[in-house]
Amino acid sequence: MAGITWHYVLKFIITGDAAVGKSSLLVRLTDQRFLANPDPTLGVEFGSKLIEIPEEGKIVKLQCWDTAGTESFRSITRSYYRGAAGCLLVYDVTSRASFANARSWLADVREHADPHLTCILVGNKVDLCEESGEGTSSGRREVPTEEAERWAEEEGLLFVEASAKSGRNVEAAFEQASRDILDKIKRGVFDDDRSPGVKLSRPTNGSLALDGASAKQGCCS
Amino acid sequence: MDFLSQTYIALRGPTGAPQSAVDTIAKLSDRLSPSTLLADRRAAVLSLKGLTRDCKEDVGDRALPGLIQVLQNDAEIDADIGKAVLETLHQLCEVDDATKDLALKHTDYVLANEQVTHTLFALLGDTNFYIRYATLQLLSTLLQNRRQQVQSYFLKAPSGAPSVIAVLEDKREIIRNESIVMIQALISQSPDIQKVLAFEGAFEKLFNTVSQEGGVEGGVISLDALRCVDGLLRFNSSNQSYFRETALPSLLCSLLLFPPNLLLQEAAPQEFALQFWDDQKVANVSLVIGIMGMLVGSKGGSGQESTIFVRCFVELALGSNAPTPLKTQALRLLPSNLSFPLSVVILTPYMPVPETNGEEWDRLEPASALDVLVELALHGEYNGLYGDKRVKEGLELRGAAVAVFDNFVHKEEIKQAIVQGMVPSEETTNAPSISPLLHALCLPPSSPLSLANVTTTHIATLLFSHLLASSPRSKALARSIKPSATPVAQGQFFVPADGAPSAPQPVEDDDDDAPQSVLHLLSENLSLCFLSRSRMEGTDDREAREWDRLIVGYLCLLVQWLWEDPKAVREFLDAGALGVLVEPINQTAESESIVPGLCAFLLGLCYEFNRQPGEITRATIYPIINRLGVDNLVGQMTRVREDERFKAVGPEAMVLSYPMHAPLGANPADAEGEIWFDWAFVDFWKSNHYTVQRGLAMDPNALAASSGPSAESAMLISSLRDVIRSQAQEIDDLQNKLKGNSVGESQLNDMRSRIVALESELQDSEGKRKDVEKEQEDLLVLLDEMSTKRRRDKERMRGAGLEVSEDEADDEDDDDGDDEE
Ligand SMILES: Nc1nc2c(ncn2[C@@H]2O[C@H](COP(=O)(O)OP(=O)(O)OP(=O)(O)O)[C@@H](O)[C@H]2O)c(=O)[nH]1
């Protein structure tokens, strides 16, 4: 097993209403695939991906916990908020309700997560709006871009519209969020070991020390 | 103390007269109400705790609501009352033999809603030693009694996972140990909880514990922590992918002192190969490799990580001094469809220096892992050091090695390459020395039997049958193996031929004293065994049993070899097999149930697949079968299926206990074992015995019982069969001509291997007939190919100035005619 080839490990959670395409976004990120008929997520599923942030010269390992949107799992999925450094808050641009519910998801995240958590609002399924031509005149769109953008700004969220189906902006969404986290690290926001969702990699060549500190030590300081 | 006097008053009652326990409990319960002073409540709890042992039911009936109220209101504020109430609740809920129902009743009350559980997980965050400890104990007990209920509450508890992780980090050993016990129950069969804890960093914490305890050298705490890791990963693919993402997989290797970056061409270090072992360490290592095996076996295992784990297993099993059960486990953990290059990896086996009590070891010559594996299967650990003991444990290891070999040779190319390696090559003057497998297979059975040799030969028959099973090409190659053609260093190979008629062997015979083929040798050994076995009757049960074992080994190999291989059937029959088989069927002793049945099966098989022209035809065998009686033969075969030795075999169970009584006080680890069948054979038998059974009743002129062709395809088959037969004949003729000619050696070899190829193609086409309706097209294509090849052969021969018959056109016409049907 080769030595570790990344500089940071960032923990992400993906939340939002059921069927907005959270799992699809993750599968697109990790496997470059799109499933037309994924199963609804039960509890949480794990996935990971290495990405590069060229302007920082850093390689980042994303550890993503994709949570279930179904209400009955909400208490389980909340347990994951606390340990995350980043959050993808997903809604479906063709579903007004999913956008409305994003408020309550955000409230949940704010209540349980680290205050320094970086959150990006992702309007998924834009491919459905592009079918009948350009712009917002498309018949299926229910959430105008400007409206979502405005709300994101009010709440201090990053914002992007994406499609798990076409792949558009999927990686970009994760990159944008990661960049923001790295920026916070640089600015020393996490100076006291506060975000459990960020870890520095340890220089290992497999034979790592059997040392209790190994896992914690790395927390960005 | 204050509370003592108060208790006293409570017990004595205001009048001074002794009260009944029930009254006391009622009084004390009233005092638990929040309206009393904290000190009074504390005193009441302590008194109740004292009464719980003797009056569990009454305390439960009266005091539970109050105790729970105290737990929720006071425990956090006052450690003394907290400890007391936790302990009381624990006593009320703990199941002991006498009060099981009662304890469960109390548990159900405590778990009536999520409140208490949530309070308990919140209390876990308290750093007070007694509170933490007592909370952990109560949680463990509740989990033990009503696991699922607690689990569902845990998932909703606001601070569940973080506080569990916090106790795992507790520096106080007792707390940490207790928390590992609690976690084991908490995560059991709950993928959601497993994931939450993994997310919170449970893996890292658990491995910290393992390393603080001294890794695999650690005691029971290491073991429990590793069990937790196992519990978090098993059947949880999400956690497995997460785990793979961490640096922990290489840590698993490091725990075993195996370098996680070892390259394929590098040798494993001696510090890994030679270690000191005790029972605790064996248990720990067993868990570690179990976890590694889980990661190798599950989907998504990255190639790199799997390769190093597999290498680690191979080294542990074949090149280390690990105790036998660990080696067996390591072999069993190798993934099915093994793609590890066993024949390329070189490893260093070790031998214990005699009389050093396992403290000194000799390093042996490096050898390929495949060679060491075969050696291990054939002779057992350490070059057969314990070969004559046949301890069950040792047999398990050898059985596992057989299974790995089977797994490894699953690929057709590998099978063929290995068999090819046994075929004498006539180009090289110094033939390669005989392979150990072949040597073991051909060991002459000599009376009195050596236990070690019987096992060795028996296992060789198993290995060899894996090389041949369902591979027409390997079977064809195997027919040309002549063990004695190679220099034999190891000993005498030949037993005097037992009057078996030496039939002409059109394929191999170069001259009169040509060495025998393996098939020939096997049938002779078989007949020799029968002879010796018959002398044994009633004299020495143990030795008789060993002869039977050897016979069973030969028969099982022959059954799998001859199946669908008419050429081999021909050769076997020509070696005088008929007589050898008929006798044991005829004179069955009631006690023997498997040998006659196997003979009957083989006889039926020889009848079914006797499709090559020769002296002994189906018409020769038919009356013999009738004389023995089809019903009788079928009955014999059925008895095999019903025999324990057959029934007990499973995919991972081939070693049985030797039925003789072990001496009193014997160590169970030294128990004797035995092997009769392996799973491959049992499986084979189950899927094919009906074909043989049906074939027995068929007319000699009938077509193969293995297919159920329609009348139309039957005609097609018989016409195709004629074509093949005539072509086979022609090939033989061509070959004879070739032989008679003074063509150069190399050209002859060339032709010969071409013929082998043609033969196997012929067999292929024969097999394909089963599905004639679907496959007839394929068959025709094949025939066409063959004709082309033959034409080419003929051209070559013409080129070599030989005479060639001119029947090409006829065959072509036949083919065309069939095509149009
Ligand atoms: N057209 C289109 N369909 C999408 C897109 N992303 C997801 N879908 C579809 O939306 C449905 C739900 O997708 P999921 O990824 O399972 O949704 P989820 O958010 O993970 O749902 P839960 O796991 O139940 O919370 C599926 O049928 C997807 O094929 C997208 O970008 N475009």
Ligand SMILES: [Mg+2]
């Ligand atoms: Mg999902």
